[in-house]
Amino acid sequence: MIGRMLTFTLIYLLLFNVIADFYFYRYFICRVTTSRWIRRLHWIADLLFAVTMVVLFTVDSRERMISHEVYQTFMYVYLLVYLPKLVYMVCSLPAFLSRNRTFKNVFYWFGGIVGLTVFLGLLYGNLIGRNSVRVSEATVYASDLPPAFEGYRIVQLSDTHVGNMRNPRLLEKVLKKTEALDPDLIVFSGDLVHSRSNELPRYKDVLSRFHARDGIYAVLGNHDYGDYTRWPNREAYRANRQALENFYREIGWHLLNNASAIIRHGGDSIAVIGVENWGNPPFPQYADLETALKGTETVDYKILISHDPDHWSQQVKGKEDIGLTLSGHTHGMQLAVRIGDKRYSPAAWKYELWGGLYREGEQYIYVNEGIGTVLFPFRLGATPEITLITLKRKP
DSSP, rough: HHHHHHHHHHHHEEEEEEHHHHHHHIIIHHHHHHOOOHHHHHHHHHHHHHHHHHHHHHHGGGGTTTTTTHHHHHHHHHHHHHHEEEEEEEEHHGGGGGHHHHHHHHHHHHHHHHHHHHHHHHHHHHTTGOOEEEEEEEEEEETTOOOHHHHHHHEEEOOOOOOOOSSSSSHHHHHHHHHHHSSSEEEEEEEEEOOGGGGGGGGGHHHOOOOOOTTTOOOOOOTTOOSSOOOSHHHHHHHHHHHHHHHHHHHHEEOOOOEEEEEETTTTEEEEEEEEEEEEEESOOOOOOOHHHTTTTSSSSEEEEOOOOIIIIIIIISSSOOSEEOOOOGGGGGGEEETEEEOOOOOGGGGGSEEEEEEETTTEEEEEEOOOOOOSSSOBBSOOOOEEEEEEOOO
16 A cells, blocks of 8 residues: 555656656746756756655665655755746746737746745755744733742743754754743653654753753653654564653653653642643554543642644543643644734644644643754744743733
């Protein structure tokens, strides 16, 4: 089944490449240059691209013969090359509706300008956007918040996918900005690694330097389990999971696998609850919220860390006495645009809750857009995010 799907996808992409390449050649390159060398170079580059695509799509990445970084780089270059061509093709198609040369030229130029804009946007997202760390702030009001936790400062981090990072510099930026926020508590809402625990050692130093007065609590995301890697046997799979849990202990972060912790300030307390990943298929459903809540019955205010925001929508909202849920997972699809006071992202086509603060009555959820990248090493408008959440008693 997987083989047939892979073959179909490969054939589809190659056919699309041929159509896009021919159109771009015929209606752009041939219009702007008469150089035979440039025209030949276009087809040579396209041929090399097609051969590379065949090789990468027919080698199983789960066997680790080709690294995730190589796949990410190729997919980004593919987007960089073919998305502007597609945009040019769509924007210039009206030129075929008229024989008027001026009319045709207007749309050919329009397509070229829009295509160039897309190309520059993709370039910016790779070189600058994915390395630009932003701090988002939100205030959560709760009538049952204990007095001792008035003004409590929580920093949320998520989705580092360290296996796709080229070096620790991005995490160093995150560390410095987090320190400046002076958090009472840090939570990490999953996907520390991209596929394997052996991605972690080079980041141990920087991760172990994160600090908050009441500690750092984390949960697992769908990538943390190693489910996207082909293991030689179950023992290797379990060893990978154990190595990840050991790493959390070594850096001093508290991993909550369907468990909870009570934070006490004087006679007041809040509960931090963590569940394993729960998402709509094909994402795994390992969360056991009932088990995680044990021991928190007498605590006035509860905070849940759950990687996938769909868990809140389906199993928390209106069903559990949990005031605040902290999630990640969506990355804002690494692409968002702000128009006025609102932000828009293609992530909204897939996720009801894709980024920012949402509220239902006195239940809140914040969906952090993450730090790292998946599929494409690119972020535009959805740059790496640190969230500062301040708890306030409802007037």
